[in-house]
Amino acid sequence: MTRFKHDILIIGSGAAGLTAALHLAPFSKVGVLSKGSLTAANTFYAQGGVAAVLDEGDSVEAHINDTLIAGGGLCREEAVRFTVENGPDAIRWLIQQGVGFSREIHQDGRREYHLTREGGHSHRRVIHAADATGFAISSTLIDKVQQQENVSLFESRVAIDLITSQKLGLRGKRVFGAYVLNNETHEVEVHEAKFVLLATGGASKAYLYTSNPDVATGDGIAMAWRAGCRVGNMEFNQFHPTCLYHPEARSFLITEAIRGEGGLLKLPNGERFMDRFHDMGELAPRDIVARAIDHEMKRLGVDCLYLDISHKPKEFIKSHFPTVYDRCKSLGIDISQEPIPVVPAAHYTCGGVLTNLDGRTDLGGLYAIGETAFTGLHGANRMASNSLLECMVFAISASKDIRNLLNQAPEIPAIPDWDESQVTDSDEAVVISHNWEELRRFMWDYVGIVRTDKRLQRATHRVNLLKQEILEYYGNFKVNNDLIELRNLLQIAELIIRCALSRKESRGLHYTLDYPDTMQEAKDTLIVPGNYAADAWAD
Structure with missing residues (x-):
């Protein structure tokens, strides 16, 4: 090895x-x-x-x-x-x-x-x-x-x-x-x-x-x-309010600086809406902007809303936002002439x-x-x-x-080789791809921008089933990149859901219909693995 x-x-x-x-x-x-x-x-x-x-x-x-x-x-x-x-x-x-x-x-x-x-x-x-x-x-x-x-x-x-x-x-x-x-x-x-x-x-x-x-x-x-x-x-998962909505634009972010330089969020009919949600309008904190967009999309039953910077001079747009301009132009969208279709997307942990x-x-x-x-x-x-x-x-x-x-630092002790003596090559890789897709979809549906206890409990049930399946898979087959990542994402999903279920309020990025108010006292959600008893704060 x-x-x-x-x-x-x-x-x-x-x-x-x-x-x-x-x-x-x-x-x-x-x-x-x-x-x-x-x-x-x-x-x-x-x-x-x-x-x-x-x-x-x-x-x-x-x-x-x-x-x-x-x-x-x-x-x-x-x-x-x-x-x-x-x-x-x-x-x-x-x-x-x-x-x-x-x-x-x-x-x-x-x-x-x-x-x-x-x-x-x-x-x-x-x-x-x-x-x-x-x-x-x-x-x-x-x-x-x-x-x-x-x-x-x-x-x-x-x-x-x-x-x-x-x-x-x-x-x-x-x-x-x-x-x-x-x-x-x-x-x-x-x-x-x-x-x-x-x-x-x-x-x-x-x-x-x-x-x-x-x-x-x-x-x-x-x-x-x-x-x-x-x-x-x-x-607290931050959903960026503005990702490009286009079938060929996978994971392409539309920078918040566009709103910082005067970009306006609009409904499909061209009407602005952010002033109804916050006195800072388009420059409100991201959680508020993302929830506002999510709310309007669900209210209207539309797939996306729009971010419009076309009222600015074309040279200003091209010099300040060349990456966004070029990417959108390659997809047939001229942001100096028309608004950008946008949707919220998971962005930051x-x-x-x-x-x-x-x-x-x-x-x-x-x-x-x-x-x-x-x-x-x-x-x-x-x-x-x-x-x-x-x-x-x-x-x-x-x-x-x-x-x-x-x-x-102490001396490094003898470290054994990675033991693969009891595992074989997988002949069922389809399990990984199916579980990966299922995980990401139910996290979006049940643990997304707006949550409820019922949705979180459903997500918990799905995570537990998938964890059991992947644990068995991990124990029987040689590791590969997709298996390692799926194992980690399942653990992450469980941690997100556990934290979300324990917070009986809406605060910042965590918004739940069951507890829409914010508690007077702010507390972090700290969770401890197994029976491990942590000492002082990271001494």
Whole structure:
């Protein structure tokens, strides 16, 4: 069996994982796993930008306050302040790496970075690279990390499970690496590490309609849960209000910045409707906009609504939104002349693996950053463009903490090979594809934008049946990529449903017809695996 030994194993190649790799490379041997190519991450597809206080007219307190309001009273203020205060330095670091953020030329000849405004923000504070910010960040960081001698990059790898002291029959609660499937050779590898950093992104592929790429299957959250880590606030799934509705436009996001620059949401008859739902209109927080669109679609019995930016000059549209313009034009939609058909789609996982401000989880040596983590920043609803900011800030924070602990890490014990002696090649792959489709459809129908206890109970019943089926399948056949992802998504679905059933109120992204009011006291939903008794908050 092929084995690799690292000081730090980073699972995920998005903004969080690559930022951590670059900060750790000068001090340690780092391995980075990517499920596909290095671009196989949500970061690569992000359009909008990164929120940070960069303008003299803006303030840290304003950004904090906007985030707290968007979070529906559930944000951990310490985490919000930590993120916002460290935001400008994170942006400056990205600029130093060479990220080409968009600039504007003032009448007096000054060239400054262009800041746009998105939903929930009281100021223009979103720095961006046209409407392809994720591509700009991802390509820059990939280029930088490929130049690092201390970083080993492993593409086409999917982590199966973490290797822990408990699994090895040892005392303590610590991680020592991961079993990893090489999708090219179909061999299971052992990746030993003193520290493991989960940067696997979110879990929006649990839903039928999503803006996320196929890799967003919640792997890190599921693995951490199985390893004994607490998970929190999984009921808060953000549905992006505006994904392109077109049979050939699978998972294509229409950036919120279009609304920030004056785009209007309209009914099929051309009538605006957002003013009926919120005094900020199109710039209301995402949960409100998504519910409003969902409500109007169901009320009218239509398949989509429309986002109209055609009242702006064509050159303005093409220069600010070239990616959206070109993609829509390729599908026969000229957004400078006609509105864009849009629908909501699962977009972001606000909950995740419980961490402190250094990214530490409940398991020694295991860190979680980015969308995988539950830091308390987002509360009940993530404010636009705070996600990439969180990736940078917590990747840097976790890297500093790991660096300080490197010399204190225990020796890695003997780790056995992956045992395939009792399994065979599957002759029923159709089971995986059918179960995958069923899972995503009932999650969309029963655990979507609007919920009820009855719908959630139906979903629970379906998850339990599928888990039993897949558990038997997992025990009898050799692992493959689809089986690993389905196993993880079933675990994620169960966590989402459990959290949703336990919240007897409507707050932020969790809206239930059975409990439409919001409780006076805001509490996180924390769940603990098995009989594992967690100590203090990620000490």
